[in-house]
Amino acid sequence: MYREFFGLKEKPFNITSDPNFLFMSRVHKEAFSHLVYGIKERKGFLEITGEVGAGKTTLCRALISQLDRNTKSAYIFNSTLPEAQLLQAILEDYGIVVTGRTKVSMLRQLNNFLIDELSRNNNVVLIIDEAQNLSNKILEEIRMLSNLETDKEKLIQIILVGQPELKAKLSSPCLKQLRQRISVRFHITPLDKDEVAEYVGHRLTVAGSDGRIRFSPDALEQIYGFSGGVPRLINSVCDKALLSAYVAETMEISGALIDKGIREIEGVMA
Numbered sequence: 001m002y003r004e005f006f007g008l009k010e011k012p013f014n015i016t017s018d019p020n021f022l023f024m025s026r027v028h029k030e031a032f033s034h035l036v037y038g039i040k041e042r043k044g045f046l047e048i049t050g051e052v053g054a055g056k057t058t059l060c061r062a063l064i065s066q067l068d069r070n071t072k073s074a075y076i077f078n079s080t081l082p083e084a085q086l087l088q089a090i091l092e093d094y095g096i097v098v099t100g101r102t103k104v105s106m107l108r109q110l111n112n113f114l115i116d117e118l119s120r121n122n123n124v125v126l127i128i129d130e131a132q133n134l135s136n137k138i139l140e141e142i143r144m145l146s147n148l149e150t151d152k153e154k155l156i157q158i159i160l161v162g163q164p165e166l167k168a169k170l171s172s173p174c175l176k177q178l179r180q181r182i183s184v185r186f187h188i189t190p191l192d193k194d195e196v197a198e199y200v201g202h203r204l205t206v207a208g209s210d211g212r213i214r215f216s217p218d219a220l221e222q223i224y225g226f227s228g229g230v231p232r233l234i235n236s237v238c239d240k241a242l243l244s245a246y247v248a249e250t251m252e253i254s255g256a257l258i259d260k261g262i263r264e265i266e267g268v269m270a
Contacts, residue, residue, distance in 0.1 A: 002246035012207035013239040015053075015232050019062035023202045023231070025195050028059055031186045035063055035159065038184035039071065039125055044146050044154040045181045047170070048161045050188030053232025056161050059188070060127050072117055073125040079133040083141055090126060111148050114155040124156045132162035136174055143178040190229030196220055199231065200238060213242075218255035226262050237261045 003011060012021075024032070031048060038046040050056045057077075064073050074093035081089060087106045091098050096113055098106060117124050126145075128134070134142070148155045160166060160182075167187075170179050191199055197220050204213055215223075219241070227233035240261030241253050248257070 002242050005246045005249075006213055006242065006251070007208065007210055008204075009208035011239065012203040012209070013235040013242065015235050017057040017061055019058060019065050021203055021206050022055070022058050022062045023191075023195075023199045025191050025199070027189050027191075028055060031059060031188050032063065034184050034186045035059075038159070039067075039123060039157050042123065042153045042157060043183040044157060045143075045178070046157065046159045046184040047166070047182050048159060048186055048188065049164055049166050051190070051230060052163060053230045054188045054190060055231045056188055057129055058231075060129065060159070060161055064127070067125070070121060071123045071125060073127065075127045075129070077129045079128060079130040083138050086138065094124075110145070111155075114148055118155055125159065126156055127159045127161060129161045130163075131160040132164075132166040132169060134169075136169070136172060139169070139175055139178055143175075143181065146181055190227075191231065191234075192229060193224050196224045196227075196229060196234065199234060203235075203238075212251045213245075213253065214251060215253040216255060219253050219258045222255050222258040222262070226258075236265055240264050 003009070014021075022028070035046060035048065037043075048056055048059070060075065064075060067073055072094060074090050076086065076089055076093065078089070084101065084103060084106075087103065087110070088098055088101065091106055091109060091113075094113060096109055099109065100106065114124055128142070131139075142158060142160075145156060146154060146158060164187075169175070170182070197215070200215055200220070200223070223234055223237055226237055237258060238253075238261075241257045244257045244260050245251070245253055
């Protein structure tokens with residue numbers, strides 16, 4: 001609704017995980033480096049955690065878009081699938097035509113695929129999002145996938161991505177063997193206070209802003225106070241504020257407009 005008024009080519013504060021909008025904060029750069037290192041060095045298991053809305057999924061989508069042609073990836077976002085369906089989803093995301101639906105048959109197909117990719121000097125990555133929803137039984141089955149290896153290196157790199165509950169789940173005694181195999185761990189924290197202005201400016205620029213949209217210092221202060229630096233919450237309140245600014249026909253995003261957006265989000269009547 002407000003794009004034309006502000007001269008934007010797209011909405012800057014959508015809450016979808018669009019890698020084009022990824023803001024590389026200090027923490028996100030570090031997380032990205034950990035992921036790239038773990039993949040290139042064939043470390044087997046990697047763990048990325050963060051609060052809801054911290055940018056984990058966006059980071060993973062950006063990672064996939066930047067993998068070289070010698071790295072094959074599968075991205076599983078539905079972590080509530082039963083074991084057999086999860087394995088089938090993994091095969092299909094690699095582009096494998098599933099010829100048998102039994103666990104033994106699908107594992108054989110996956111193993112053959114991994115060996116074939118190794119012979120082509122390719123690396124294989126599996127990303128499982130919202131991994132905190134995986135049952136202990138399925139996590140143990142996923143651990144077994146890491147047994148597919150040569151004498152020198154892992155045939156598949158598995159990235160478990162999830163909320164902080166994933167760390168608690170992996171601390172379970174019954175998952176000790178899996179926990180010991182995780183060689184790369186990183187927790188994504190919210191943006192620092194001084195990064196909020198950079199984040200807002202970055203998203204406006206990507207969306208096509210010519211610089212006329214201005215967030216006042218008071219507005220940025222309130223954005224941080226409300227969001228605590230969590231990107232999804234920043235997006236939510238900024239989107240509300242832009243809509244209010246459009247109605248008021250102003251390019252200046254004031255603290256009052258941010259306050260109005262916060263009230264709407266929290267369901268508080270003015």
